[in-house]
Amino acid sequence: MERSIRVAVIGASGRMGREVVKTVLRESDMELVAGVSRSSGPIDLGKMVGMDECGVLMSTDIEQALTESRPDVIVDFTGPQTAVSHTNLAIRLGIRPVMGTTGFTPQAIAELDKLCKESNIGGLIAPNFSIGAILMMRFAAQASKYFPNLEIIEYHGDQKLDAPSGTAVKTAELISEVREEIKQGNPKEEETIEGSRGGYYNGFRIHSVRLPGIFAQQEVIMAEPGQALKIRHDSYDRAAYMPGVAIAVRKVMTYSGMIYGFEHFID
Template sequence: MSQIIKVAVTGAGGRMGKEVVKMVLEDDTLQLVAAIDPSKSGQDAGTLAGAAPCGVSVTGDLELTLVESKPDVLVDFTTPHSVVANTQLAIKHKVRPVIGTTGFTPEQITELDELCKKQEIGGLIAPNFSIGGILMMKFAAQASKYFPDLEIIEYHGDQKLDAPSGTAVKTAEMISEVREEKRQGNPNEHETIEGSRGGYYNGFRIHSVRLPGVFAQQEVIFGGFGQTLKIRHDSYERAGYMPGVNLAVKKVMEYTGLIYGFEHFID
């Protein structure tokens, strides 16, 4: 790739943001031009990420930074409370958003897609950037054609803000594209403790586990006559997501409109 892609990272002081900063600094085809995190303003972005100083100071005002640094891409790993406004600001200034933060509604995704098309830029919202995680979702959707009875169990640390996870929701959506709605279980089932059967989605259940010491895992369990099938993916560290983020930053330059789901970037 001959063109250097200028990248801004918001949430640069967070655990995922630091990994993104390091990934960008290690790729000669990418250039870190801005790092945004109000709580870390003034610090060198490279030093903050545990790398060598890079000469890019962390700032606190996203819009002002976008105007001054003129990035091609904004990578966002912040919080569900701020990500929609961050994405809107990026699109307003014709900066392509690559979003790893979850919490968007379908209506918001549609609105952001329209804004991207109006600005003639690409964008990506990806609940999961892990190659293995994407394959897990694809395999689960394929298996649901033959095993329509299933449940999803996802595990994350106790500080995660949303439940179910964006990955679980995306998995459920991909399954529902190929599986007709089928209400599972005993029709006379009764929960003696409310919520014990998990969240209801298109006939099956999603369970969210939140515990300290857990990073990110998900399994989809299928049941059939005389057999079960389990498809599981485990993530052990944040660096494992970076090859996917790297690919997304480069591929988003080729699109117009907002893409929902990293699986669209994988053949």
């Protein structure tokens, strides 16, 4: 019998981190070996998420926790301000990073890919782990070949720090791979309120809505004379991302290099 995949959760006391802890504890082929949070005391991680005690206490020092627990994989949903440093630390320690946060430039991703390959480990940077959201991105990219006039509207809660969302940016990138840049709208249009037309990306616009009570939604609106097509995905709970996280933890054990985008794991 193969041994379980040893997993450490960074940002374990956060809302996404707690869901990851529960997921790892439930998966028969995974073992939770560490949890890290700067703002939490040494609580048992199982007890923290309302499950049976698991014998793993929260740590506040990421490097010490990873060095002592020796995980195979870290899952990190902390935030863009720590994403690159945490990823570099994991690779230096020979640990496979699964990063569910934004903040990586193309140059940083290329460098991390090189470091992963030199260490012969896999890694993943994924703006979104929802299988439904990945399908939405794919369908939008496919449809943009026939409906090149489009706009993206994404909706999140008012505490989200980045705009547009990583999912919107990834959607735009996938669309731009198959759609030539065209200038949409009236060439003489003028914003009477700055920013009212949204952010410009490769000829189309991205709009970010931030309101309390909203979780995560995105729609891609496409139109041609006489018709319109809307492709939309709605997430209502963080549990929507967990099947994707479990797939990612298993997949990064099987290859070398840093992959950007969970869509590469969906056939």
